[in-house]
Amino acid sequence: MSIKKDKIDIRSISLQTLQEHFIRMDEKSFRAKQVYEWLWKKSCFSFDEMSNISKELRNKLDENFVINNVKINNSQFSADKTIKNSFILHDTHLIEGVLIPTPGRMTACVSSQVGCSLTCKFCATGYMERKRNLNPDEIYDQVVLISKQAMENYGQPLTNIVYMGMGEPLLNYKNVMDSVEKITSEDGLNMAAKRITVSTAGIAKMIKKLGDDQVKFNLALSLHAANDEKRNTIMPINEQNSLKALAEALKYYYAKTKNPVTYEYIVFDGFNDTLQDAIELAKFCKHLPCKVNIIEYNPIAFASFINAGEDKIEAFADYLRKQGINTNLRRSRGKDIDAACGQLAIKDKVNQD
Template identity: 50%
Template sequence: MTTTTNTDTKTDLKSLTKRELQSFCEELGLQSYRSDQIFQWLYQKGVSSFDEMTNLSKDLRSRLADLATVNRIEKVHHQQSKDGTMKFLFELQDEEKHKVESVLIPDFFPDGAPNRLTVCVSSQVGCVFGCSFCATGKMGFFRNLTHGEIVDQVQYINELCLEKYDKQVTNIVYMGMGEPLHNYQSVVESAAILTDEHGLDLSPKRITVSTVGLTKQIKKLAEERQPFNLAISLHAANDEKRDEIMPINNSMNLEQLKEAVTYYYHQLHRPITYEYLLFDEFNDTVEDARELAEIVHWVPSKVNIIMYNDVAGVKLKRAREQRLDQFMQELISHDVTATVRRSRGDDIDAGCGQLAIKEGQKGKTISKN
C-alpha cells in the first residue's frame, strides 16, 4: 500500500500496516528486527524524518530516504477550556490540506495529580451520516483518515501530556469527527498500533470505539475478535424518534441493531456501552427511560447519559436537571447501570457533537453501508 502525490511516488511508511512494513523491509534485504526498530520510531517516538532514527546506520537511513517518506500531520493550534479540556486542530498532509479536531479530557485526583488522560480522536474528515444534532455531520464528508493520521493525533497529544502532566495518555475514545466503523480498516489498524508494545503500549481495555450502529461492522468486530470496547451512539430508544434525528436508523433500525449486538456479545462475552444524549422534551420522558431500559437489557450493558452541548442551528437542547433526575430514577428502578457524563469543553466547542471545521469545500457523498 502506497500513498502518492503529483510529485512524489515514494512509499509513505505510515500508510503501511505492521505486516506490510515487515514485507517492505524484507524486500530491501533487511534483518527482521529492523522493521520493529522503524515501527517504534514511527509510532512510539513519533519521528518525522529518517535522520532521527539514530539506531539505524547512515547508509540505511539514506537508502530509506530515497525510497520512502514519513508523513505526519501538523498541529495548527490548540485551545484550553476553563475546565481543563483541550481541543486541537490538525492539518493533514494531503493536497487539499484538510483539517480535523481532537480533544484531550483530563481527569484529576482530589490532590490535583492527573488520573485519566483521555483522547477523543477523529477517524474521518467530516461525516456522511448527518445526525441532526451533530456539528460534524453538517460539514459533509471529505475523506477517511489513514491509520497513521489517527495515531498521529494521539502521539501529538501524548507528547503534551508527558510534558504537562509527566504522564502518558491513559484512554482513547474514537468519538471525534466521523463514524469510526465507516472507516473500519484504518480504525482497527490504528488501535492495533496504539496497543502494540512498540507503539503506545496501551491496554485494549483502555480503547473504546463508538458507532451509530453499523450492524455489519459490529458483527465483523465480533468475528475478528477485536479486543477493544464497543459503544453504541443510541440517543433515542424507539425507531420513530431515532429516525427523526439519526438517518442511519432508516436503513439499520433497532431490530437489526439488537441482532448485531446480541451476536457481538455471544461471540465475545463483552458488555456494551450505550451513549444517550439527553434532549429536552424529546427523549427524556419516563417512557423513554423504560424503552431505553429494555434495550440495555438485550445483553449485559450499561448506559452513559450525556448532557448535550448545544450546537448552533440545532433545535434540540440540553435536558433540564429535573427531567434528568426523573429519567435516572426510572432507569435505576429497572436495574440499569447508568452514569451521567457532564459537559466538558463546551466553552471552546470541544464537547460531544460540537467538533467541526467551519472552513472547507463541499464534502463528497459515498456509500453508508
C-alpha cells in the same frame, strides 16, 4: 531528463514489505526492523531522529520514503483543562482530537474520518461532507500528539482512548482496526485494548463483524432514542439499521466477545426526556449486559437542540437505576472552546478558506 519518482508513505507498508525494499536498496533487512521500531514504538516523525541508523541510510530513506505525519493546526484550552485540537493532515484536510482530563484519567478522543456521511442532526460533524477515511497512522498520530499534550500540560500519561471524534469508525473498519493494532501491540504503543472504546452510530452488520473478529476493546452505541420513529428523526442511519436489527447485532457481538456494551444517550429537551422514553430505553437495555452514559449536550449553531432540565435528567437517570441499569451522568467538557464534535474543525476550515 530524469523522472522524479513518488516517495512511498513508509507507514502504509508492512514490516515485510519494508524489508523487501531494504534488500533492493542493498541494505540489511534487520535495519528495516530498527526503522519500523522508530516509526511505531518510538513514534518518530523524522528520519533524522533515527539515531542508531547511519547517515547514509537515513539519506536513502529520505530519497525513497515519506512520513506523512499529522500536525497540530490549532489548540484551545478550556477552563476545565480540556484541550481541543484541530489537526492538519498531509493533504491539508482538518480533523479534531481532544484531551479530556478527569480525576484518575487522561482520555484522548480521536477522529476516524475527515467529516462524516451520517448526517446526525445534533452533531456538528454531521453537517460536514465526508472527504475521506483516515489512514491507520493518522489515527495513531492523534493519540501520540494528545498523549504528549497530557504529559506536557498535566504531567500524566494517557490512560484511555475513545473513538468518538469526527466520523463513523465502523465505516472505516479496516483502518480503525489497524490503528487499534498499532496502538495496542508490543511493537507499537503497547496500550491495553480494554482502555479503548469505539463508538458507533449503529451499523448492524459491522457490529456483527466486531463480534466475529472477537475484539478486545470496548464498544459504545450512540443511541439517543430507543424508539425507531424518534431515532429516525435525528439519526437517519436508523432507517437502514433499526433498533431490532441493532439489538440482534449487539446480542451476537456479546455472545462472541462477552464484552458488555455502553449506550450513549443525550437527553434533549422536549424530544426524548419523558418517562416513556426512559421506559423504552430500559427495555432496550434488557437485551444484554450494558451500562448507560447520559451525556450532557454541547449545543451547536446548526441545530436547535438543547439539554433537558437538570430535574428531568436526574429523574431519567433515577428511573434507569431503579430498573437495575448501571447509569452514569457525563458532564459536558470544554463548553468554552467549541468542544462539540466538529465545531473547531469547521471554524478552522472557514479561516483556512
